[in-house]
Amino acid sequence: MIPKFVEMRRVDEASGPIQLSTIFRVGGDTLALLTDTQNNRTLLSEVPQRLGEEIGLLLKGEEASPGAPIDLDTGSKVEGFGVFTFGYGPVTSGVPEAGGFKLVTYGERVVKVIPQVNFKKRGVERAVVGSKPDDALLLVERSAGNFSASYSTCFVTAVEDALGLEAPSQARWTRAAAVELERIYNHLYVFGRLSEAASQNVATAQTNALRESVLRLNAKHFGHRYLFGLNRVGGVRPDLSKDGRKALLESIRSITREFAELVDYFLTSRIFLDRLQGTAKLAKNDALSLGAVGPCARGSGVEWDDRLTYPIEPYQDIFVNIETDRGEDTMARTMVRLREIQTSAVVLSELLDKMPSDGAAARQSSESGKDRGKFSFCRTESPSGDLIHVVQLDDQGRVSRLHVRPASLVNWLPFARSLEGNVFTDFQFAFESYGLSFADSDR
Amino acid sequence: MPKVWILRGVKKGILTSGFPKAKPTAEEIPQTSAPPTATDRSDWAEGERLCPTGAIKDGRATERAVDLGRCVYCRRCTGAGFEFAGPEVRGTAALQASVKSGLEARRRGFRRSLHILMIDVGSCNACNLEVLNLSNPYYDLTRLGIFFTNSPKHADALVVVGALNAAMVDALKRTYESMPGPKFVISVGACAISGGVFQKTEGFVSPVGDAVPVDVVIPGCPPTPIQVLEGLLLAMGRLEKRPAAREVASQP
Numbered sequence: 001m002i003p004k005f006v007e008m009r010r011v012d013e014a015s016g017p018i019q020l021s022t023i024f025r026v027g028g029d030t031l032a033l034l035t036d037t038q039n040n041r042t043l044l045s046e047v048p049q050r051l052g053e054e055i056g057l058l059l060k061g062e063e064a065s066p067g068a069p070i071d072l073d074t075g076s077k078v079e080g081f082g083v084f085t086f087g088y089g090p091v092t093s094g095v096p097e098a099g100g101f102k103l104v105t106y107g108e109r110v111v112k113v114i115p116q117v118n119f120k121k122r123g124v125e126r127a128v129v130g131s132k133p134d135d136a137l138l139l140v141e142r143s144a145g146n147f148s149a150s151y152s153t154c155f156v157t158a159v160e161d162a163l164g165l166e167a168p169s170q171a172r173w174t175r176a177a178a179v180e181l182e183r184i185y186n187h188l189y190v191f192g193r194l195s196e197a198a199s200q201n202v203a204t205a206q207t208n209a210l211r212e213s214v215l216r217l218n219a220k221h222f223g224h225r226y227l228f229g230l231n232r233v234g235g236v237r238p239d240l241s242k243d244g245r246k247a248l249l250e251s252i253r254s255i256t257r258e259f260a261e262l263v264d265y266f267l268t269s270r271i272f273l274d275r276l277q278g279t280a281k282l283a284k285n286d287a288l289s290l291g292a293v294g295p296c297a298r299g300s301g302v303e304w305d306d307r308l309t310y311p312i313e314p315y316q317d318i319f320v321n322i323e324t325d326r327g328e329d330t331m332a333r334t335m336v337r338l339r340e341i342q343t344s345a346v347v348l349s350e351l352l353d354k355m356p357s358d359g360a361a362a363r364q365s366s367e368s369g370k371d372r373g374k375f376s377f378c379r380t381e382s383p384s385g386d387l388i389h390v391v392q393l394d395d396q397g398r399v400s401r402l403h404v405r406p407a408s409l410v411n412w413l414p415f416a417r418s419l420e421g422n423v424f425t426d427f428q429f430a431f432e433s434y435g436l437s438f439a440d441s442d443r
Numbered sequence: 444m445p446k447v448w449i450l451r452g453v454k455k456g457i458l459t460s461g462f463p464k465a466k467p468t469a470e471e472i473p474q475t476s477a478p479p480t481a482t483d484r485s486d487w488a489e490g491e492r493l494c495p496t497g498a499i500k501d502g503r504a505t506e507r508a509v510d511l512g513r514c515v516y517c518r519r520c521t522g523a524g525f526e527f528a529g530p531e532v533r534g535t536a537a538l539q540a541s542v543k544s545g546l547e548a549r550r551r552g553f554r555r556s557l558h559i560l561m562i563d564v565g566s567c568n569a570c571n572l573e574v575l576n577l578s579n580p581y582y583d584l585t586r587l588g589i590f591f592t593n594s595p596k597h598a599d600a601l602v603v604v605g606a607l608n609a610a611m612v613d614a615l616k617r618t619y620e621s622m623p624g625p626k627f628v629i630s631v632g633a634c635a636i637s638g639g640v641f642q643k644t645e646g647f648v649s650p651v652g653d654a655v656p657v658d659v660v661i662p663g664c665p666p667t668p669i670q671v672l673e674g675l676l677l678a679m680g681r682l683e684k685r686p687a688a689r690e691v692a693s694q695p
Contacts, residue, residue: 093593145569
């Protein structure tokens with residue numbers, strides 16, 4: 001009854017601020033991602049027995065069974081006068097996806113919420129076994145359509161590492177630019193949903209209009225509105241010209257400038273802020289112990305961003321500001337996202353400005369170098385947080401194992417914890433502020 | 444200067460697309476969302492080999508076909524001489540949606556207004572977002588009398604997205620059954636129509652059409668909002684009189 005991974009974070013004052021370990025059970029093997037805070041890098045290794053025992057966080061739920069509850073296996077039951085449980089989903093109006101929740105309540109406040117996943121488990125990880133990485137990409141990038149660039153970049157980088165293949169710098173920079181664009185439109189989506197939940201019609205319409213302009217930019221410069229078909233092993237498809245980069249930069253600047261004005265309006269809109277402030281608080285300790293990632297963790301004051309903690313080219317050469325907030329509530333998470341839109345625009349302008357021009361096309365793979373059969377991995381900061389791919393290739397260079405740890409999957413528990421004790425009408429705000437996607441966690 | 448939302452809204456002006464009175468622009472249907480078509484140079488055997496979802500079928504000249512319901516627009520067949528671009532392609536084959544027979548009688552009452560319910564049965568979220576995008580100011584589907592509804596009891600049409608998952612078959616059937624008649628079903632995206640890239644995954648059961656009767660299909664991966672809108676209008680029977688709207692404006 002144990003899922004394929006367990007995640008644990010510890011605050012260790014001696015060795016560094018945060019230590020994050022992810023334990024994978026890939027087939028029969030147990031592997032751990034350990035953060036080496038001394039040298040500031042991440043390692044993939046066999047799991048030490050002691051560490052395995054230390055981890056008290058076991059998630060219930062059989063793998064791939066539809067409606068699997070995401071809950072801590074504490075054994076305690078919620079009981080009391082008038083307490084009842086009602087099911088919400090998988091066909092809901094509030095969430096435009098197939099997924100459900102069990103809400104435990106006595107009528108006004110949410111006592112407990114148990115997310116139910118796997119209503120649309122497609123099983124991408126198993127389906128790609130035995131296919132060439134380039135064919136696997138088609139499935140991987142469609143695991144979660146709105147995080148497609150993060151997914152394909154993460155997968156391709158891991159595969160290139162396994163093959164000992166160096167992608168041209170321009171390709172890597174183009175990927176990073178696509179991931180930043182993806183972050184911008186996803187954060188805009190979250191803000192749009194929040195304003196919709198607060199019935200702020202002008203804010204909703206204008207944010208959605210801005211998001212549409214970003215999607216059109218994606219189509220114009222990267223060939224697809226949702227960035228499908230961006231990557232191939234060893235390179236990228238779009239070859240951004242100098243003029244194209246300049247035009248893209250101009251458009252992004254005008255979009256973020258316009259959004260900054262909207263934020264000014266938002267920050268003076270008392271009726272809007274009231275719905276967010278103090279809603280669904282996630283204490284920093286909970287964020288750490290439950291393993292929250294991405295803007296949700298940063299909204300609780302956890303300084304973790306894969307662009308800095310696991311920098312792949314080009315992030316070593318780019319200044320990225322981690323946006324954190326100590327507010328711990330929905331407002332804090334929203335503010336983190338709003339500021340990240342501006343940060344991403346700054347990163348994007350640096351990326352497009354300094355992008356090398358050594359070609360976007362794939363290079364031939366060098367057969368020497370890495371030994372096949374080794375696990376290689378990559379982590380990417382997707383719009384919802386830390387995304388991990390662990391890949392193993394066989395002798396012919398086909399995928400023999402793939403494991404994906406999506407951000408949404410680990411964020412369900414923090415979401416459920418933070419909603420405890422809140423009133424029903426805050427559900428939408430809490431849910432949207434986490435940026436959770438069932439497609440992402442069900443893949 | 445006080446910050447008044449409504450003044451800001453007015454200041455922004457009108458963004459809404461001219462569709463369906465005007466042709467969709469190249470921005471609204473980007474080149475790569477236009478359907479692939481065969482040219483004189485097309486090598487069908489090679490196309491069939493390259494296509495990951497079996498959309499291209501080789502054979503004798505009469506059997507050869509590009510099945511748009513399976514196409515995921517991965518652009519691999521460009522290696523075999525198939526084309527995505529070209530204004531002439533975009534002009535003639537822009538209309539990708541198709542209506543199955545038997546809809547005429549049922550849709551009579553929906554010519555002016557339609558309430559749609561979207562149901563996700565296993566999508567990657569891209570089709571969901573494109574359908575939801577219809578309510579943004581660029582497309583604004585309420586101007587055409589089309590509204591999203593949250594309950595199957597209020598819905599006239601069911602918009603299905605995603606590759607039908609085993610866990611969602613029952614939910615889909617029950618949603619369909621609780622809709623009052625007359626009603627129809629629109630399946631959006633390659634996954635809903637044929638399974639798309641998920642044809643061989645363990646979660647996939649069958650095309651949506653095998654579980655509930657589908658009347659209109661809108662191919663794409665994902666279809667752009669304009670293509671979805673086109674399909675909705677076609678289902679309502681509002682596009683036949685306006686052939687101009689069925690062509691895409693050629694690139695500027």
